[in-house]
Every structure is written in structure tokens, then in C-alpha cells.
């Protein structure tokens with residue numbers, strides 16, 4: 060049972076003699092994108108931190124799995140994200156240097172749509188405000204550079220030349236390795252089942268034990284729905300039918316030759332400017348043969364019953380229609396599908412901060428675009444959990460905003 064009120068009984072973190080027992084400074088529930096990096100940063104700062112995960116990250120049961128996640132700084136979702144992603148970029152580069160391993164590969168990023176589309180508006184606003192190197196390309200210019208992108212004549216593209224791809228699972232592995240070597244306690248295959256906040260401590264219950272700490276961070280992706288009943292009505296879990304195709308000639312689609320391309324196009328049924336379909340494709344990574352294509356919105360709910368690995372006909376047809384029209388050379392290639400998930404807030408923006416009504420419990424919900432921020436989220440939550448103010452304006456991400 061989840062209980063977040065002060066209980067009448069003596070809390071279990073008191074010894075029989077009434078002395079307070081402090082197990083950990085901080086507990087992190089979920090060791091994926093946010094959790095792995097938060098554990099690492101807290102441990103680096105000398106904190107006694109316990110990280111809990113029901114699986115053993117990286118794995119394919121959350122939102123982080125797979126080889127590739129795009130990173131871009133001319134952030135179409137809003138200028139509030141830009142200072143955070145600029146810092147994240149620095150931290151990814153630092154992580155690479157510390158480990159002598161490449162994690163971030165530049166390949167460019169295109170935001171494509173009709174000139175009035177909100178995505179392009181957001182892209183140019185962020186690029187201009189933060190002077191991020193970018194170009195505006197006409198449909199003709201875009202097609203000349205990348206003939207497989209079939210833009211209607213009036214479309215434009217915003218190109219961020221320096222943007223790229225992150226090696227997602229490798230990044231999480233490294234963060235957890237560092238965290239452990241800096242002293243973080245990592246428990247995998249341990250499901251968090253509930254928690255209590257007391258005036259001076261937090262108790263977290265798992266399938267194996269109960270732990271106490273000063274503060275707790277819930278960054279359990281869809282697991283947050285069960286752990287945070289006060290947010291469950293606001294969060295929704297969505298099916299993301301990711302498609303992989305193998306072009307006969309991979310050269311033009313390979314990393315460095317092919318940019319990440321994100322499309323925001325008017326839906327067939329809506330009048331122009333009313334509603335948009337969003338989808339993207341990512342280049343082929345070194346050593347791979349497959350190109351990744353996925354829808355980004357209009358996603359079906361992921362319910363208990365539908366957590367199967369199969370993609371339904373409607374999902375297949377929706378994506379196929381977009382591919383036929385905008386990426387036609389990929390429409391005839393035999394697809395392999397994989398069902399992934401987004402855990403979304405009502406406005407699509409992150410939730411970063413205190414769990415509403417609590418002082419010692421914090422939450423992170425990232426939705427469909429959070430991976431690139433992982434190392435800066437580690438810093439942000441290490442600050443918040445230690446009662447320090449992060450250097451970023453987090454008002455857009457306030458969990459009490461709904």
C-alpha cells in the first residue's frame with residue numbers, strides 16, 4: 060500500500076532505543092536515464108546513495124533502450140531547455156574524455172515542415188536566442204543535399220549542423236560504472252513497491268527490504284504511475300512503434316552523411332496549422348545496417364493488456380503513410396518493428412522537482428525527448444536532493460503546474 064502521510068506508529072528507522080537510524084543520504088528509484096546519472100553525481104559529491112531498479116539497466120523494458128538517441132541544441136520544444144542541453148553537451152564530452160570512448164557522433168539535425176509549423180518556429184527561436192549555428196534550407200536545397208527526403212515545395216528545413224547522436228545504452232552503463240566506483244550502492248532486480256514520508260526522513264519499501272534516507276528521487280518512467288498516485292492521473296504511457304529498415308545501399312544513410320530528420324507535417328484530416336503528425340528517422344550507426352524511423356505523436360495508450368511486442372495494423376498504416384509520402388525510398392523496404400514507450404505529461408514538457416505535497420520526495424518525468432539531458436539531470440537532481448538550487452530555471456517543469 061502506498062502511504063504518504065505521517066503514520067501514528069513509530070517509524071521503522073528508529074532503533075528499539077529510539078535512536079534515529081540513517082541508512083542512506085539519498086535513494087534513487089529507477090536507474091535508467093535520470094537515475095544512473097543522478098546516482099553517479101551524488102556519489103561523486105561524496106553522498107551515501109542507494110540506487111534501486113527492478114531490472115538491470117540498460118535494458119529494453121524502459122524508455123532508454125537501444126543504441127541511438129538524438130542530441131540537438133536549437134531546441135524546438137522551448138528556449139527553457141537550451142541552457143540545460145548546452146550543459147548536457149559539455150558533460151557528454153567530458154564523459155567521453157574521462158573514458159576515452161566516443162558517445163556523441165555529429166551528423167546534423169533537420170527540423171522539417173511547412174514554414175508556419177510550431178516545430179520550425181521553436182527551432183529558429185532557440186537557435187537565434189542562443190546563437191546556435193544553424194541554416195534555413197528551402198525544400199529544393201534540402202532535397203539537393205539529401206535526395207531521399209521528399210519535401211513538398213513550400214516546406215522548409217532548419218538545419219543544426221553540429222547536432223548528433225548519442226550512444227544511449229553505453230552512456231547509462233558508464234554512468235552506473237562510475238557511480239559504483241565512486242561508492243554508490245546499486246541494487247538491481249529490486250522493485251520499489253511504496254514509500255512513506257516522515258517529517259525528518261523517507262522510507263522506501265521494496266520487494267526485498269525497507270530503506271531510509273533524507274530524500275528520494277522517483278525516476279522510474281512508467282513505474283512512476285504506481286509509485287506516485289498523486290501524479291498518476293496526469294501521466295500517460297504511450298506505445299511507440301519503432302521501425303527498422305535496411306537500405307540496399309547504406310552509404311547515403313550512414314552517420315555523417317545523413318542527418319537526423321524530424322518532421323512536423325499537417326495531418327491529413329486537419330486543416331493546415333491545426334494538427335500535425337510528427338515522426339523522425341535516424342541515420343545508420345557504424346557497425347549497423349538499419350535505419351530507425353518512428354512516430355513521435357498521436358501514439359496509442361500503452362495499457363496492461365497492450366504491452367505486447369506486436370505493432371497493430373493501425374500503427375503500421377499510420378507510419379507507412381508518412382513514410383510513403385515523405386521518405387518514399389524507404390516505404391518498400393521490409394520493416395522490423397519494436398514496441399517502445401513514452402511516459403508523457405499533459406503538455407509534453409518534463410516534470411522535474413518535488414512530488415506535489417512533499418518535502419523530501421522528488422520526481423522526474425521526461426517523456427519522448429529526455430535522453431540527451433541525462434548528465435545535466437544528474438547535476439540538477441543532485442542539487443535538489445541536497446537542498447541546493449540548480450543553476451537552471453525549472454519553472455516550466457514544475458510538477459505542480461497541472
Ligand SMILES: Cc1cc2nc3c(=O)[nH]c(=O)nc-3n(C[C@H](O)[C@H](O)[C@H](O)COP(=O)(O)OP(=O)(O)OC[C@H]3O[C@@H](n4cnc5c(N)ncnc54)[C@H](O)[C@@H]3O)c2cc1C
Nearest residue numbers: 089091092093113121122123129251279282428429430431
Ligand atoms: C523510441 C524512443 C526514441 C527516443 N528518442 C530520443 C531521442 O532521440 N533523444 C532524446 O533525447 N530522447 C529520446 N527518447 C526519450 C528518452 O529515451 C526518455 O525520455 C528517457 O530515456 C526517459 O528516462 P527515464 O530516466 O525517465 O526512464 P528510463 O530510462 O526508462 O528509466 C526508468 C527505470 O526505472 C526502472 N523502474 C520502473 N519502475 C520501477 C520500480 N517500481 N522500482 C524500481 N525500478 C523501477 C526501470 O526498470 C528503468 O530502468 C526516446 C524514447 C523512445 C522510447
